[in-house]
Amino acid sequence: MLEKILEGPRTYFVWLLFLLLCIAGCGLVYLTQLQEGLSVTGMSRDVSWGLYISQFTYFVGVAASAVMLVLPTYFHHYKKFKRMIIFGEFMAVAAVVMCALFIVVDLGQPQRMLNVMLHPTPNSVMFYDMIVLIGYLCLNIVIGWVTLEAERHDVLPPKWIKPRIYLSILWAFSIHTVTAFLYAGIPGRHYWLTAIMAGRFLASAFCSGPAILLLLMLLVRRLTGFDIGEEAKKTLATIIVYAMCVNVFFYLLELFTAFYSGIPGHAEPIRVLFFGHDGHMLWVSYWMWAAVIMAIACLAILIPPQTRTHPTLMPAALIMLVAASWIDKGLGLLIGGFTPNMYETITPYLPTCREVAVALGVYAVGALVLSLLWRVALGVKKETGHYTD
Amino acid sequence: MNKSRRSFLKVAGISAFALSTSVASSLSATAQAKVAPGSYEKGASALHAKRWAMVIDTRRFLTAKDYKPIIEACHRAHNVPNIPDDQNIKWFWLDSFEHAFPDEMNEFLDNRRKRASYPLLCNHCTNPPCVRVCPTQATYKMEDGIVAMDYHRCIGCRFCMAGCPYGARSFNFKDPRKFLSNPVPNPAFPTRMIGVVEKCTFCAERLAVGQMPACVEASGGKILFGDLADPNSTVRKALAENYSIRRKPNLGTQPGVYYLI
Amino acid sequence: MYNAKAVTIGIIIFVILFTSPFWASLLGKNYTESGITLPAREKECVESAEFMRNKHMQLLNEWRDEALRNEHRVYVASNGKKWAISLQNTCLKCHKEYTEFCDKCHVANSVDPYCWTCHLIPQGSKK
Structure with a gap:
């Protein structure tokens, strides 16, 4: 099946070339980071994690979100997702690759990274995070490839794949739960010390991941004519809107506990995120308000069934949903965790250009993996005539 | 795939797995066996304790200036670089009461304490979150209560910095040697390298040769250091006779640095 | 097998190239000693x-x-x-000549240990 990556229209190859150029350019920036250390980033002694780890967190969510297709298909025998499920699984593969790369670029001594395996440390959540991410990557590659191959030969997938699929469903929940535990078990970081962190992570993953998938599938339909089907689109949009409602609800729970209890530690990070400090808004405050507005707007479009699958309103709503969840998890989570810092003062954090470039390079690698894998899937779909209803 | 090929692959797979696990287990066995023909022991003059702890008598420091020689002694002894921006390295530093003890907030705190500076350093917690989160055991707790660092093993993930509620850890964003004099202040002590996390070590290397920590030595009796498990130690006596506080005690980390205020 | 001839020749060339260091050492002269300088006083x-x-x-x-x-x-x-x-205070006390001792073998064998990013080389023998 691998030969399918070499087949495609001109635009496909131009796109690959573009991605390779991006990766090369951003790779050069990463080389300067290797030389000069993480001093090229905007991180500091007080804000010791930044854009890299937040992107890692966000894409663990995207990876986990494949389960929103797998679970209805295999637990509830929902047939309509059958045709697109492979795209969810392959997107999970690309997302986990990105997660791994975001961790690597965040390390101060990346050449020692295997110390995590040489000196396994069961009391560190990072150890489990490594295990669950590697496991999830393997599961999705195997499941995706085997089921696609079976589809290509027009046979049923081998029996042994079934237990692995069920395992992958549980595993998807585990990867994001463990990622939440990275944060939620740390004493003294008020914004993170909340039992609902894992729940919030899963809810935001299960709306943003499928939203990204649905947006990309709409793009694929325009580019190649592959159609996931009207029914699948409707169901996916319903899943997305439920998950987003839960996501917003969980955030409101945080606000209640923080502000009704009046405990300064709990309220302060949220206040800083939305209102800045000393009467000055931080740059992230504007983003947070934008996220609030976009979250409300996307729910306003997606909740009424009339507009939920509207051909132009839905994509706009999905884009706003992805942006809102990205700001919440990809910016607010980390900045809120580190501001105020351990002395209850403010150390501002702003990613540098080089930091953003390295992150974009990782994005490009993810896009490349995704493009190649989806090319294979699309090739098989075309060959077997599973392109449209 | 025909039957025989499949069974062959199965057997091959299982045997490859068995082989790799046996190789791995023999590797880890050799890793534990000693290489050296000799043996190891503690230094004859080393100071021992069940639980090292520090008591800082902040009442006897009148201004921030009084701490200066102590900070210098620490930073000189350990070749701590002086980096001017917020990617800096701190082992022993000063901050206000409000920032050092944010849980003791009181708008009407008396002027003396409001204006005073308080020395901050690693608390060498009994229950250290940094050790809990480190994925490589690069930071670990020794049997005498000191939370130590192995810079060789640190991968620079900075999980410990997120975990430490006291902001006691510094990451080498830059090559520290660029910010040190040449030759370095203490040629008998190593520097650190770029990309690893560092912090105060309660001068484990000095205790091993019978010396008190550098800050204690430079304080002229204003900082006490001793065994918290020994009721007759200087620290226990000082704690028994004076009112003391610790930083963020409600987090359950059990800091080993006490402040007489 | 398709193109059996070309493939076989290709494999042979690959094997020869891959094992070339062994052949070169068999044909070549004896290895040269690194010529490290041992500490003058300590035995x-x-x-x-x-x-x-x-x-x-x-x-x-x-x-x-x-x-x-x-x-x-x-x-x-x-x-x-x-x-x-102590690497810095025991080993390097005798082995003062870093370039004449450590470096000699490390460089010859393309070994680049990161000891010296933290441990200090005695002054005077810096790279």
Whole structure:
């Protein structure tokens, strides 16, 4: 099946070339980071994690979100997702690759990274995070490839794949739960010390991941004519809107506990995120308000069934949903965790250009993996005539 | 795939797995066996304790200036670089009461304490979150209560910095040697390298040769250091006779640095 | 097999190229000695020269772990002599000539240990 990556229209190859150029350019920036250390980033002694780890967190969510297709298909025998499920699984593969790369670029001594395996440390959540991410990557590659191959030969997938699929469903929940535990078990970081962190992570993953998938599938339909089907689109949009409602609800729970209890530690990070400090808004405050507005707007479009699958309103709503969840998890989570810092003062954090470039390079690698894998899937779909209803 | 090929692959797979696990287990066995023909022991003059702890008598420091020689002694002894921006390295530093003890907030705190500076350093917690989160055991707790660092093993993930509620850890964003004099202040002590996390070590290397920590030595009796498990130690006596506080005690980390205020 | 001839020739060329270092060493002259300079005054190291040559890296790793993790900062050599465990203050005290000692073998063997990013090379023998 691998030969399918070499087949495609001109635009496909131009796109690959573009991605390779991006990766090369951003790779050069990463080389300067290797030389000069993480001093090229905007991180500091007080804000010791930044854009890299937040992107890692966000894409663990995207990876986990494949389960929103797998679970209805295999637990509830929902047939309509059958045709697109492979795209969810392959997107999970690309997302986990990105997660791994975001961790690597965040390390101060990346050449020692295997110390995590040489000196396994069961009391560190990072150890489990490594295990669950590697496991999830393997599961999705195997499941995706085997089921696609079976589809290509027009046979049923081998029996042994079934237990692995069920395992992958549980595993998807585990990867994001463990990622939440990275944060939620740390004493003294008020914004993170909340039992609902894992729940919030899963809810935001299960709306943003499928939203990204649905947006990309709409793009694929325009580019190649592959159609996931009207029914699948409707169901996916319903899943997305439920998950987003839960996501917003969980955030409101945080606000209640923080502000009704009046405990300064709990309220302060949220206040800083939305209102800045000393009467000055931080740059992230504007983003947070934008996220609030976009979250409300996307729910306003997606909740009424009339507009939920509207051909132009839905994509706009999905884009706003992805942006809102990205700001919440990809910016607010980390900045809120580190501001105020351990002395209850403010150390501002702003990613540098080089930091953003390295992150974009990782994005490009993810896009490349995704493009190649989806090319294979699309090739098989075309060959077997599973392109449209 | 025909039957025989499949069974062959199965057997091959299982045997490859068995082989790799046996190789791995023999590797880890050799890793534990000693290489050296000799043996190891503690230094004859080393100071021992069940639980090292520090008591800082902040009442006897009148201004921030009084701490200066102590900070210098620490930073000189350990070749701590002086980096001017917020990617800096701190082992022993000063901050206000409000920032050092944010849980003791009181708008009407008396002027003396409001204006005073308080020395901050690693608390060498009994229950250290940094050790809990480190994925490589690069930071670990020794049997005498000191939370130590192995810079060789640190991968620079900075999980410990997120975990430490006291902001006691510094990451080498830059090559520290660029910010040190040449030759370095203490040629008998190593520097650190770029990309690893560092912090105060309660001068484990000095205790091993019978010396008190550098800050204690430079304080002229204003900082006490001793065994918290020994009721007759200087620290226990000082704690028994004076009112003391610790930083963020409600987090359950059990800091080993006490402040007489 | 398709193109059996070309493939076989290709495999042969690959095998020859891949094993070329062995052939080169068989045909070539004896290896050259690295020519390290031993400390002028000191005659004995912590262990025998042969042991140190083969195992100094493992020994240093073990020293590091014993000193840092177990507070065992004294090494009792097999001849009973006691040494303070310290790369910087024990090893380099005798082996002052970094370029003439450590570097000689490390460079010849393309080994680049990161000891010296933290541990200080005695002044005067800096790279």
